[in-house]
Structure formats: structure tokens, C-alpha cells
Amino acid sequence: MISEEQFKAELDLIIKNAIREDVGDGDHSSLACIPDTAVGRAKLLVKDKGIIAGIGFAKKVFEYVDGELEIETFIKDGEPVEFGDVAFHVSGSSQSILKAERLVLNGMQRMSAIATKTNYFVKLLEGTQTKILDTRKTTPGIRALEKWAVKIGGGENHRFALYDMVMLKDNHIDFAGGITKAIEKTQNYLEENSLDLKIIVEARNLEEVKTILKSDGIYRILLDNFSFEDTRKAVKLIGDRCLTESSGGINEETIRKYAECGVNFISSGALTHSIYNMDLSLKAV
Missing domain, CATH: 3.20.20.70 (Aldolase class I)
Incomplete structure (x- = not known):
């Protein structure tokens, strides 16, 4: 099996490449209408039932995009969730939150589905x-x-x-x-x-x-x-x-x-x- 260092390096590559692919030379939708001084807060809302996975990944993405973003978690990776649950809040630069949003969701949606199916088999x-x-x-x-x-x-x-x-x-x-x-x-x-x-x-x-x-x-x-x-x-x-x-x-x-x-x-x-x-x-x- 690969080492923790190798695994971390793989995650870093995934995040770096995904942001490159998605953001390119800038999130022009946000840059166009949201001041760079604007701050906000968002919640990760569960609209399904299963096992949540990717909280740790989301933290890594937010940190990569903007180290000053703050994350308050309410549910841990591997815990069961239902419709209406809130997994975490993220606060800070509105532009940064929007820049990270799609990668966080894409990763967590797929990871949670895999964790749910695996848990069922277990x-x-x-x-x-x-x-x-x-x-x-x-x-x-x-x-x-x-x-x-x-x-x-x-x-x-x-x-x-x-x-x-x-x-x-x-x-x-x-x-x-x-x-x-x-x-x-x-x-x-x-x-x-x-x-x-x-x-x-x-x-x-x-x-x-x-x-x-x-x-x-x-x-x-x-x-x-x-x-x-x-x-x-x-x-x-x-x-x-x-x-x-x-x-x-x-x-x-x-x-x-x-x-x-x-x-x-x-x-x-x-x-x-x-x-x-x-x-x-x-x-x-």
C-alpha cells in the first residue's frame, strides 16, 4: 500500500488540477458582481440519506483556495446523515467560497455515495x-x-x-x-x-x-x-x-x-x- 506521504501528495495533485480546470484565469462570475472585500457564510446542506464522506477533503480544498476561510463542522466523516442535516459552515471571503464550491460538492457527493454503498456491503x-x-x-x-x-x-x-x-x-x-x-x-x-x-x-x-x-x-x-x-x-x-x-x-x-x-x-x-x-x-x- 502507498504511504501517507504518497496519499497526501495524490490529494494535493487532485485539488491543484481540479482548481486549474475549473477556475482557469479567474471566476469571472464572482469577480464581476461580488467585491473582493465581501465576506459571507455558507452551509453544506444534505438533501439525501446515507453516510457522509469528504468533510476532510472539503477542508483541504478551502485551505488551498484561501487559508483564511473558517470551517465549523457539525458532522464527522463516516456518520449517517438525513435530508436537512447541515454538515458544516464555511465563513470568509465570498469570492473564495464560490471558487471552492463546485470542487467541494463534486468531491463530497461522489465520496458520500461510495461510502454509503461500502457501508451497506460492510x-x-x-x-x-x-x-x-x-x-x-x-x-x-x-x-x-x-x-x-x-x-x-x-x-x-x-x-x-x-x-x-x-x-x-x-x-x-x-x-x-x-x-x-x-x-x-x-x-x-x-x-x-x-x-x-x-x-x-x-x-x-x-x-x-x-x-x-x-x-x-x-x-x-x-x-x-x-x-x-x-x-x-x-x-x-x-x-x-x-x-x-x-x-x-x-x-x-x-x-x-x-x-x-x-x-x-x-x-x-x-x-x-x-x-x-x-x-x-x-x-x-
Whole structure:
């Protein structure tokens, strides 16, 4: 996983690029009709139900736009919200508040939707030992926000990107000439380049699970599109040799059944790629 410093750097890049994209050479709507001396206050109004996420992100955006803006929070990231709740007040330069408004809302609406869906999946897994994971199926350019939202919702992060963990999937295996060759080549590569990265290997059937188990040093086996019966068999075969992960088309109707097969993790791209933004607005008060 990436370090806190790397994660912070990703957030800084997201904010810097988003403001560049949205503001350009100036917020001419505000510059045209609001004096630069004007001050005001706005509230973050919740117009939906779910789990709020992005309060911390909003603070970072306001600080980037204008370090003199003051934020008074009433609800914390990860807490349940309902229609009519007010998450925070922001006060200071009216121009600065308006300049930051859209980025704050865009980020928080998506983050809250992801946190809400993740929390729903987490509750479906209560009483099992299985944890829900996100994937790399994220919106290009804002992965850090979406993975942050998964954590706020009670889920766990999978690898952040291609560089912080090795995952040998079906195409890697086929291009490399088979599972064993792919694993051997990977382990040699990591040693030659002094890289300390965990290795996950995808299995498409029970025979591939058996083949993977012939190699040492595997962190986790990903059981891709396995049936419930084969998942139970795979978990028994693997034992405590390494961790297990189920993936592939798992939804709210099947997630509990896969967890009851005994896997350590279930990964779902739907946490980030199939959500509807929470309705939030920033209103002057």
C-alpha cells in the first residue's frame, strides 16, 4: 500500500488540477458582481440519506483556495446523515467560497455515495470474518478520493495502483506462459530490482489453485468467478498457506454467501464504478 506521504501528495495533485480546470484565469462570475472585500457564510446542506464522506477533503480544498476561510463542522466523516442535516459552515471571503464550491460538492457527493454503498456491503458481511475491498476500477484522476471514501464507509483498500502490489491476472499468466512461469519471473524480477511487493495470483479454477500452491511466497490467491461450491473447496485446499479473495460479479444478493465460504476478502469494483452521487448543496446563510 502507498504511504501517507504518497496519499497526501495524490490529494494535493487532485485539488491543484481540479482548481486549474475549473477556475482557469479567474471566476469571472464572482469577480464581476461580488467585491473582493465581501465576506459571507455558507452551509453544506444534505438533501439525501446515507453516510457522509469528504468533510476532510472539503477542508483541504478551502485551505488551498484561501487559508483564511473558517470551517465549523457539525458532522464527522463516516456518520449517517438525513435530508436537512447541515454538515458544516464555511465563513470568509465570498469570492473564495464560490471558487471552492463546485470542487467541494463534486468531491463530497461522489465520496458520500461510495461510502454509503461500502457501508451497506460492510453491514451485509457482519458476523463473518470477511472484509470488503475496492479495486482499481476508479474514476481516472481521482482514485485517492474514491479509495478514501471506501475507508470512510468501513471497507478496506486493495492495492492503490500498479506500483504498490503485484497482481498476476489471467492475461499476465497467459502471456508469461503459465502460472508457474509467471510467478518465477515475478519473484526473480522483484529480487533483481530490490522490490518488496506482495504477490497476488488469480485462479480461474481449482486446478489453477493447486498449481499456485506449488509456489512459495504468494500473499493471496484471487478466486475469480468461482461458484460457491468451488470457493469452499478452494478455501479448504489453501488452508493457512495464504490469504483468499473472491471476485467477479459479486453483488448484494451473493456477497454474504461468498463470505460464508470462508474467504478473507471480497473485492468489488461496484463500490466505485456503480454509484449515484449523494445530493448535497452549498447554500449561503
